Amino acid sequence: MDYVPITESQRRKMLDTIGVSQTEELYTSLSPEHRLDRPLDLPPALSELQLMRTLRAMADENRPAASPDTAGFLGGGAYDHFIPAVVDALAGQSAFVTAYTPYQAEASQGALQAFFEFQTQICRLTGLDVANASLYDGATATAEAVMMALNVTGRRRVLVASTLHPHTRQVLRTYLADLPAHVVEIPATNGVVSVETLREAMAAGNGGATSADVACVVVQSPNVYGCIEDWSALFAAAHEVAGTLAVAVINPIACALLKTPGACGADIAVGEGQPLGIPLQYGGPYLGLLAARRKLMRKMPGRLIGQTTDAQGRRSFCLTLQTREQHIRGAKATSNVCTNQGLLALRATIYLSAMGPEGLRQVAEQCTHKAHHAAARLDAVEGYSLAFEGPFFHEFVVNCPVPARAVIDAGRTQRIMPGLDCGALGIGDANQLLVAVTENRTAAEIDGLAALFQQASRVNVSSNAN
Amino acid sequence: MKADSDRNPIPDDAGGAESPPLIFERSTPGARATDLPSLDVPESVLPAHLVADEPPALPQIGQVDLVRHYTRLAERNFSVDANFYPLGSCTMKYNPKVNEQAAAMPGFTGLHPLQDDADVQGALRMLYELRLALAEIAGLDEVCLQPAAGAHGEYTALRVIRAWFQDPEGGNQPRRNTIVAPDTAHGTNPASCTMCGAGVVTVPSSADGLVDLDALRDLVDDTTVAMMITNPNTSGLFDGSIGRIAEILHDAGALLYLDGANMNAIVGVARPGDFGVDAMHYNTHKTFSTPHGCGGPGAGPIAVRDFLSPYLPVPQVQVREATKGVEYYLDHDRPKSIGKVRSFFGQFGVLLRCWAYISACGPEGLRHVAQTAVLNANYLAAGLRDRYETPFFDPGRRRFCAHEFIAVPQRLLDHGVSLIDIAKRLIDFGIHPPTMHWPVHNCLMIEPTETESLATLDRFVEVMLRIADEIEADAAHVRAAPHNAPVRRVDEVAAARNPVLAHEDVE
Numbered sequence: 001m002d003y004v005p006i007t008e009s010q011r012r013k014m015l016d017t018i019g020v021s022q023t024e025e026l027y028t029s030l031s032p033e034h035r036l037d038r039p040l041d042l043p044p045a046l047s048e049l050q051l052m053r054t055l056r057a058m059a060d061e062n063r064p065a066a067s068p069d070t071a072g073f074l075g076g077g078a079y080d081h082f083i084p085a086v087v088d089a090l091a092g093q094s095a096f097v098t099a100y101t102p103y104q105a106e107a108s109q110g111a112l113q114a115f116f117e118f119q120t121q122i123c124r125l126t127g128l129d130v131a132n133a134s135l136y137d138g139a140t141a142t143a144e145a146v147m148m149a150l151n152v153t154g155r156r157r158v159l160v161a162s163t164l165h166p167h168t169r170q171v172l173r174t175y176l177a178d179l180p181a182h183v184v185e186i187p188a189t190n191g192v193v194s195v196e197t198l199r200e201a202m203a204a205g206n207g208g209a210t211s212a213d214v215a216c217v218v219v220q221s222p223n224v225y226g227c228i229e230d231w232s233a234l235f236a237a238a239h240e241v242a243g244t245l246a247v248a249v250i251n252p253i254a255c256a257l258l259k260t261p262g263a264c265g266a267d268i269a270v271g272e273g274q275p276l277g278i279p280l281q282y283g284g285p286y287l288g289l290l291a292a293r294r295k296l297m298r299k300m301p302g303r304l305i306g307q308t309t310d311a312q313g314r315r316s317f318c319l320t321l322q323t324r325e326q327h328i329r330g331a332k333a334t335s336n337v338c339t340n341q342g343l344l345a346l347r348a349t350i351y352l353s354a355m356g357p358e359g360l361r362q363v364a365e366q367c368t369h370k371a372h373h374a375a376a377r378l379d380a381v382e383g384y385s386l387a388f389e390g391p392f393f394h395e396f397v398v399n400c401p402v403p404a405r406a407v408i409d410a411g412r413t414q415r416i417m418p419g420l421d422c423g424a425l426g427i428g429d430a431n432q433l434l435v436a437v438t439e440n441r442t443a444a445e446i447d448g449l450a451a452l453f454q455q456a457s458r459v460n461v462s463s464n465a466n
Numbered sequence: 467m468k469a470d471s472d473r474n475p476i477p478d479d480a481g482g483a484e485s486p487p488l489i490f491e492r493s494t495p496g497a498r499a500t501d502l503p504s505l506d507v508p509e510s511v512l513p514a515h516l517v518a519d520e521p522p523a524l525p526q527i528g529q530v531d532l533v534r535h536y537t538r539l540a541e542r543n544f545s546v547d548a549n550f551y552p553l554g555s556c557t558m559k560y561n562p563k564v565n566e567q568a569a570a571m572p573g574f575t576g577l578h579p580l581q582d583d584a585d586v587q588g589a590l591r592m593l594y595e596l597r598l599a600l601a602e603i604a605g606l607d608e609v610c611l612q613p614a615a616g617a618h619g620e621y622t623a624l625r626v627i628r629a630w631f632q633d634p635e636g637g638n639q640p641r642r643n644t645i646v647a648p649d650t651a652h653g654t655n656p657a658s659c660t661m662c663g664a665g666v667v668t669v670p671s672s673a674d675g676l677v678d679l680d681a682l683r684d685l686v687d688d689t690t691v692a693m694m695i696t697n698p699n700t701s702g703l704f705d706g707s708i709g710r711i712a713e714i715l716h717d718a719g720a721l722l723y724l725d726g727a728n729m730n731a732i733v734g735v736a737r738p739g740d741f742g743v744d745a746m747h748y749n750t751h752k753t754f755s756t757p758h759g760c761g762g763p764g765a766g767p768i769a770v771r772d773f774l775s776p777y778l779p780v781p782q783v784q785v786r787e788a789t790k791g792v793e794y795y796l797d798h799d800r801p802k803s804i805g806k807v808r809s810f811f812g813q814f815g816v817l818l819r820c821w822a823y824i825s826a827c828g829p830e831g832l833r834h835v836a837q838t839a840v841l842n843a844n845y846l847a848a849g850l851r852d853r854y855e856t857p858f859f860d861p862g863r864r865r866f867c868a869h870e871f872i873a874v875p876q877r878l879l880d881h882g883v884s885l886i887d888i889a890k891r892l893i894d895f896g897i898h899p900p901t902m903h904w905p906v907h908n909c910l911m912i913e914p915t916e917t918e919s920l921a922t923l924d925r926f927v928e929v930m931l932r933i934a935d936e937i938e939a940d941a942a943h944v945r946a947a948p949h950n951a952p953v954r955r956v957d958e959v960a961a962a963r964n965p966v967l968a969h970e971d972v973e
Contacts, residue, residue: 002831003560003755004838005919011838014845014920019861023837026844026866027735029706034741040734041602045828048564055822059573061588066576074578077809084500086532088570094547095540098561100898101761105956106948107893109485110543111760114536117489120968124522130967134762136614139809147661170806174779177804178628178663228516259518272809281569282589283579283810284614285763297965303761307969308961311946311954315485320961326617326657327904331666336657339615339751339766343759353489353525353532354499361521362502372510391512408582420580443506 001048065417066280071445072417073374075395075436076224076425077138077165078283079275081253081363082440084354087277091347101303101342105318106310111342112317115305118349125255125352126248126269127262128291132302134345135288135337138272139168142218142249143175144301144335145270145290149216149245150181151334152299157214158183159201159238161193163223164249166426172218181215191227191388191397193219195237202241212241216268220249221258224427225434226371226395227388228254231264239265245296252276252289252348254393256357257364261291268292277351278344287344298324301335366439367394370446374437377450383457387432395436397422401457404433410456418449485953486538490969493525499532523971542952543760544898550922552846554870554901554911555652555700557730557752562826565755565819574818579810583795589814590794593783596767596821603729603824603832604746604769605739610778611767612812616727617654619747619766620694622779624662625804626770627692627721627745629777633802636773639688639719646685646693648677650700650905652725664691675701675858682714690720692744698728698868700905702843702913703858712742721745729753730915731840731869734833738769745770750813750820757819765813765820776802781811838916839869842923846914847871849927853878853934854910870913872906878934881941885910888933890955891947895929 006014011023020026027035046054065072066080074080091097095110102108102115115133122131135141146158158176160169162185172183186193186201202214217238221229235246248261250271255261261269273287274280292300298321306320326333355363371394379386383401400407404421411418419435422428437446527535544551551558569575577586593611600609613619624645631637645659646667656666667685672678677695686693693715698704705711715722724738724746730753738746750756751764758764770778780803781796796811827835844866847859854873859865875888885908889899901911914923936944948954 001562002827002834002916003562004834004916006838006841006916010920011841014841018841018844018848018866020866023841026840027704027868028864028866029704030732030736031706031709034709034736036605036735036737036740039829040832042599042824042829042832045831046825048826051564051822051826052568054825055568055571055818056573058588058592059571061591062573062577063581063585064573064576065578065581065585067572072578074580076580078579080578082502086499086529090533090536090540092566093537093540095543095545096760097566097757098546099543099760100546100551100553100556100558100758104544104889104893104899105958106890106951106953107544107549107898108760109952110539110541113486113488113542114539115760116967116969120488120490121522121524123968124524136618137809139806140614140618165809167806167809171808174625174805174807175661178625179661180663228512230516232515256521257512257518258516260522263518279575280578281575282577282586282814284808284813285765285815286809297967304965304967306961307966308957310956314953316953316956318956318958318961320958320965320967322962326653328653329657330653331656331660333653333657333660336617336621336654336661337615338617338652338654339749339758339764340762341614341759342761342763343757344763346760349489350532350536353527353535354529355524356498356526357521357524358526359498359500359502360524366502366505368512369505369509370507373507391516417578417581425580439502446507 070415070417071441071448073419073435073437073449074417076420076434077167077272078280079436079438080280080440081275081438083277083279086354087347087350090350091343096346097343103319105316109317112305114346114349116307116317118345119305121349121352122289122291125252126250126291127260128269129294130297131291132300132304134341135290135302136341137284137286137288138270139171141270141288141290142168143171145247145268146172146216146218147175148268148299148301149247152296153215153243153245155213155215156181159186159214159217161186161219161223163188163193163225164218164220165224168249190390191225192223192229192390193234195233198234198237214241214244216245216247218247218249222251222254222393222395225388225397226392228258228391228393231261231266235265253364253367256360257368267296273344273348276348278347285341285344287341287348299334300324302337302340363439367437370439370441371396371437374435374446374449377446378453381450381453384453394438395434397428398433398435400431400433403430405430407433407453407456411452414452416448416452418452488969489525489527489535490971492527492531492535495526497526497528499527499529549896549898550918550926551898552900552912552914552926553898554913555727557913557915559755559915560917561755561757562823565822568822569815569818587794590783592818592821594785594794596817597783599824600748600767601769603733605737606769607772608775608778609767609769611817612779612808613747613766613768614808614813615762615764616747616749616766617658619768620654620658620725621661622807623723623745623747623768623770624658626774626777628662629804630774631691642689642691644689645691648695651694651696652727655694655725675703676705676707677711679707679710682711686714686718686720688719690718692721692723694723694725696725696728698731701858701872702867702870704868708741727752728869731836733836734829735836745774750816754820755823756816763813763816765816776800777804779804779807835916842914842916842918843867843869843871846912846923846927850930853931870911872909872911874909878937879908881937883937883941883944887944887947891933891944892929893948894950897926897929
């Protein structure tokens, strides 16, 4: 099925109207040597029934982490949260799913109002003044924030906490590779960066004196180990050099419980919006968040929705400050971004509206309580210990007496996915496991996890004995 | 019904004339739309200095009011499911329902991106098959599925090309630093060049709307990285000189990049690799029917020639022999790779829909798609050209368009209307306006796509001719459009002059 409704007799009538005898004649300027003289080498067309059978078989070959029969403790930047039914029902309306970018305001008031609500919600979550209408994902949003900081300050050095998610650090390296900028990583102690090491890193570029060439300082909290960084102290230190911008990389759920980036002195907040009502779906499409102080508004990347009025004075919305954008400004645009993650921003808007302030706080609190309960249970299993002592949100690193891989493999038969191998993720060694616990996990599942840990160390002892 | 001017209008809840309240204005303290199970573990306490006193000021709303709010907003939106979108260069084709059903299967939505490859064999198989299909459609050797959108694909491919030039074992000409783009290029092209640290040189178009070959020869030299070309171009013309353009670039040691925005005109009919292209991106939300979702998500896979493939982002989906048949895996071990361009692997849910579309169409279907897209565009051009001049479409002289065309309705504009007025009047008829003032001033760029019925195409022509009549009879009526939309003309100038980008509660 190619979804073409024109019939053969209609086609002939249309060709008559144009004044040609066959469709091929319309490709006059395509020279024969450039035409494909055979069908594409692709599998034959599938009917809808065959297509669904094939896809179902494909889906059945997978073993999803988020599944009623599986206890998944996987995090590392993507989290299994509860998604209320209203999110799918409302964001799934075809008037949203199949709509174009709302350039034509009069034909797009629904999307524009929803995105205006989204921008407002993200401002409130982050404690900042302006938010854009989304970017691709958390990693590219961070890269965009850093490029924004380079652009605003005219400086070249970017200080990045080494506790930032490795994907984000890698994307930053890619984005800055061909630009006059370089990244310096701030080392961590006990799972967090300290004000002292930040100050040292800032000064290192300039013969010991605090350098004025630092465009921005980027700190993620909760960081990749789940530890909560002291944004207030770190950003105060960053601001000791006038003009340096503080970039907070957020988890939007944690924003409902912890002090907001704005309250901690951040100039820009970015993050991965996936926890806000977006399924894991193997890593995408997700949602890049970016908010900033108002003075940075005109340097922001991406679409912005503004409130205005129509010819009768009624409140209306439209895309605004478009002279920042590529379709107007070309090579001088603040970013090349065009297509964003509109439908995911809509999901987040509906999710946040459904949860409300108390509901979102409750999600964040339950994540914290369950993660701390799990950490205490696992720490008590002989041979295991927590890697870091400081405060954490819903994720933590466990030192195992056996390779993390052995614990993961032991979980297979019991349908427990106990966490991520820190060695494989590039954030620790092969005996460390990164465990995430959301509100979706139950006390019984946490008991099961503790039992699995115990069992995994025993299995290893006996196999060593052989 | 007009609001009584003596009273304050009642905020509208059910589709009347007033704008609906914001979700924040519907907030009722204590109201909840959903709930959570009660806590089944002991409480723990975080250090007080880290914790916020108050939760964020989100709306508090009951479930039915939440549902009505976003249902009401959906009613105030055009969409392909309800409206015709002859939007040039955006390829707003129909989005098949079966693809949505497929992407919603728990076996796909529940996959964590860092799960073991062994747990996601179905997902990786789909990605691998899509990789092969997109390489075949492009006529190129290797595909990277990761870019999140077309612009992201442009950026990724340019970085790959530059990495090849910078590699002593590759192109080994690190000083090449300029990229050529036609004056009709999408804005993303020059913006992507800037993001990868390259300068942009613009090549003008000739009078017939194609690349000026003499000008191109003068511009291309040993500093040129590549030319970015859209073909068919943004005027809706297939540039028959593409072979010579490729030659000019290649003779100078530079590469040819295709912006694949207009692949819908040639998919299955011609392959970029066969007409000299070295690298390109697709827009799956154009050519392969993945929904636009009010502006995203998209996906922008790129296809490249063999010599560029070592530089593609990590990871790459691969297949290898295993004890039982084959196994699919993500290959992170790519020493020459430019690195990561995004978190995790890509827009999986979008790529799945893309795979489903290609599988449903098959090879004959894809060719039929392109041929019908071109047929429909030419049919509309033939129907409109008497009133809306089509500078590059003239069947008498065997000059046809590809899947889209531009119209410059100068005689109508001389009646004192602007293109915007025509566009807003179309909204009254339930038709989304075409692209305007691009690639040249005062043009409408019209792309019907292949998924529209003859009745829809005929109605569009009828409406356009009616608007032409209206302009000649009563231009003021058209200037005041829209008359039947949820709002009248929106004041975009005021929005930019005094930006209000977030709602502030008024006590």
